[in-house]
Amino acid sequence: MIVLGRIVAPHGVRGGVKIHPFGDDPHSWSKMVYWWLGRNPDSSNEADWKAYKLESLRDQGKNLVASFDEVSDRNGAEALDGLFIAAPREYMPKPGLDEYYWDDLIGLAVLNTADVQLGVVQGLIETGAHDVLQLADGEGDAKVERLIPFVGAFIKSVDLTLREIRVEWEADW
Template identity: 75%
Template sequence: MIVLGRIVTPHGVRGGVKIHPFGDDPLSWGKMIYWWLGRNPESTDEADWKAYRLLSLREQGSSLVASFDGVPDRSAAEQLDGLFIAAPREDLPRPGFDEYYWGDLIGLTVLNTAGVNLGVVSKLLETGAHDVLVMEYGEAEAKGERLIPFVAAFIKDVNLKTREILVEWEADW
């Protein structure tokens, strides 16, 4: 499952929910008939996700408002508050050139331009300015975490085939 966003609050009295998307083109998700909702964004077990048929989707500022079959009113929408939204990879719209789903980046090895292994992407963070790669490196007591802004100034190449990300970043930064 690829996590797409999170329900942040009920919206209105007819069962709508407000969604914080984790992507740049969330209206394209409206082409998917079903969205999967669940509590654990890291779960790969489909039993942890429940499919909901999407009835409507629209933008509202930087958020989305969606409604689902079987969620007729605000009380039902309140039960969805805080759930994550996901979809199987094969159901998602294809990303454009130089675009990636966050889930595609998890587990990739990050190398700097000198060939030094900086770690493996464990997750991404969304900040107000830009997304940030979170990498884990080392073993035992020497384990650590690195944060690298996911912006063109530092990210030189993402190669999904070799499962590597090339960055302009020093190991001691």
């Protein structure tokens, strides 16, 4: 399952929910007939996710408002508050050239242009201006955490086959 966002509040009296999207093209999700809702974003077990049929999707500031066929009133929407939204990979739109799902980047090794391994991607942070890779290198007291902006000035290549990202970044930065 690829996590797309999170329901942050009910919206209105007809069962709408306000959604904080993870990613920069949430309108492409409107092509998916079903969205899967669940409590644990780390679960890949489809039994932990329940499919809801998307009825409508629209913008509301930086968030989205969605409604589902199965939810007809505010009480139903309140029951969904805090749930994560996900979809199986085969239902997701294909990313464009030089576009990646965050899920595809997590776990990739990050090496600089001098072949020094800087760590492994543990997560990403959405800052508004651009996304930032969160790296971890080492174990225990020797563990080093790094943050690298996910922008063309620093990211030289992403190779999903080799499971690595090449960056213009020094180990002591």
